[in-house]
Amino acid sequence: MISPKAFRQTAVLALWAAGIVLQAAQETIPINEVEEAVPPYTLPEVLTFCDGRRVESARDWTRRRAELLRLFEDHVYGRVPKGLPRAPGRVVETRRDALGGKAVRQRIQVPLTRGPRPVLMDLLVYRPASATGPVPVFLGLNFDGNHTVTVETDIPLARGWVANRPRSGVTNHVAAEASRGTDTAAWPIERILGRGYGLATAYYGDIEADFNGGWRHGLRGTVAGTGPGSRFAPEDWGAISAWSWGLSRALDQLARDPAIDAGKVAVIGHSRLGKTALWTGARDPRFALVIANESGEGGAALARRFFGETTLRINTSFPHWFNGRFKDYNHRVPDLPVDQHELVALVAPRPVYIASAEQDRWADPKGEYLSGWHAGPVYRLLGREGLPGPDLPALNRSVGDSVGYHVRTGAHALTGADWEFYLDFADRHLRRDSR
Numbered sequence: 001m002i003s004p005k006a007f008r009q010t011a012v013l014a015l016w017a018a019g020i021v022l023q024a025a026q027e028t029i030p031i032n033e034v035e036e037a038v039p040p041y042t043l044p045e046v047l048t049f050c051d052g053r054r055v056e057s058a059r060d061w062t063r064r065r066a067e068l069l070r071l072f073e074d075h076v077y078g079r080v081p082k083g084l085p086r087a088p089g090r091v092v093e094t095r096r097d098a099l100g101g102k103a104v105r106q107r108i109q110v111p112l113t114r115g116p117r118p119v120l121m122d123l124l125v126y127r128p129a130s131a132t133g134p135v136p137v138f139l140g141l142n143f144d145g146n147h148t149v150t151v152e153t154d155i156p157l158a159r160g161w162v163a164n165r166p167r168s169g170v171t172n173h174v175a176a177e178a179s180r181g182t183d184t185a186a187w188p189i190e191r192i193l194g195r196g197y198g199l200a201t202a203y204y205g206d207i208e209a210d211f212n213g214g215w216r217h218g219l220r221g222t223v224a225g226t227g228p229g230s231r232f233a234p235e236d237w238g239a240i241s242a243w244s245w246g247l248s249r250a251l252d253q254l255a256r257d258p259a260i261d262a263g264k265v266a267v268i269g270h271s272r273l274g275k276t277a278l279w280t281g282a283r284d285p286r287f288a289l290v291i292a293n294e295s296g297e298g299g300a301a302l303a304r305r306f307f308g309e310t311t312l313r314i315n316t317s318f319p320h321w322f323n324g325r326f327k328d329y330n331h332r333v334p335d336l337p338v339d340q341h342e343l344v345a346l347v348a349p350r351p352v353y354i355a356s357a358e359q360d361r362w363a364d365p366k367g368e369y370l371s372g373w374h375a376g377p378v379y380r381l382l383g384r385e386g387l388p389g390p391d392l393p394a395l396n397r398s399v400g401d402s403v404g405y406h407v408r409t410g411a412h413a414l415t416g417a418d419w420e421f422y423l424d425f426a427d428r429h430l431r432r433d434s435r
């Protein structure tokens with residue numbers, strides 16, 4: 001385990017160096033935020049195999065799905081190494097009187113690697129104390145530590161690296177007491193429990209620190225080794241794949257708990273973690289429902305639509321998120337063998353919800369909507385209905401059946417208003433038979 005001091009020093013150095021390089025590079029990267037200036041583009045056909053054959057049936061789709069999944073692995077997010085452990089976690093605490101008696105709370109340490117000092121992911125699980133049977137659960141990674149998502153003050157602070165987020169008052173890269181409860185607006189736990197769902201969350205930094213070079217501090221570095229010769233092949237996993245692997249191991253853990261309905265787990269994430277949620281739902285068909293909140297470039301937003309963040313820009317600012325090969329497309333996005341509507345389609349026929357915020361132009365609300373719309377042919381092939389049409393709906397209105405969407409007023413954030421839409425969507429799809 002690397003000491004917090006070493007973390008701090010490496011992270012500060014890396015961020016400082018990256019900052020200088022980035023500033024120079026980003027000034028020259030073209031960005032468009034004017035709708036009329038979006039050039040025409042042609043998307044790859046989701047229902048056409050690479051060799052030109054058409055997908056005619058649900059059976060064909062199974063093979064096309066496998067082809068697309070492999071393309072996303074090889075060209076965008078990277079392949080997870082084979083043979084990683086899936087060991088059971090250790091329940092370190094169960095409290096039956098959490099949140100003033102409304103919740104049962106568990107803290108579980110899930111080992112992600114083998115050996116005497118495994119990478120440990122702390123899973124925090126709340127479920128309604130009043131539940132009489134197994135509950136459906138929302139599972140999502142959080143940005144700043146489990147101690148930030150809850151008003152309860154007895155959750156251990158995140159270990160290791162944390163981001164330097166002004167809103168938490170944290171001034172270095174170690175979690176501070178002052179950051180307790182600073183992310184509760186994004187995680188309305190009591191509201192979620194009140195609607196009959198559980199909430200499970202883990203800190204993404206437990207899996208891997210989020211900076212270029214952060215791979216040395218977490219899952220990918222522990223698996224590959226961090227010696228001088230360690231490096232990744234172009235297809236190897238980036239950080240999003242590592243975080244996504246963690247979510248799948250969290251689901252393994254939830255499935256070990258009879259109080260949880262593991263067939264009804266929704267994976268949710270915001271922004272970079274929305275990209276992660278979408279990739280997770282695509283990779284791991286056990287997730288019953290997928291929610292990508294303002295996931296933007298590399299998430300729901302179409303790569304070929306020149307609006308907001310671009311492939312070149314994201315690969316320059318956050319080279320560690322994707323695999324090496326994805327950088328080949330920095331200047332030739334039309335050559336990418338996939339686009340993000342096909343990522344959404346990989347979730348089919350399971351329900352998927354995409355959401356945007358009006359002011360979050362960087363994430364390209366229209367590009368996020370359109371990838372949902374263009375996933376429609378797959379949903380229809382599998383007997384489901386997607387989004388109602390190619391036009392962005394009115395603000396603050398949820399549309400769509402198996403593909404859901406809203407664009408909310410306001411800025412880039414996961415808010416209580418977003419959760420109301422997600423809870424309704426989950427009620428429709430996960431609780432159908434329990435009514």
Ligand code: GCU
Pocket residue numbers: 270271272273294295296297309314317362
């Ligand atoms: C940056 C990045 C986005 C990302 C966001 C976030 O804005 O450019 O792609 O979604 O950070 O994760 O907050």
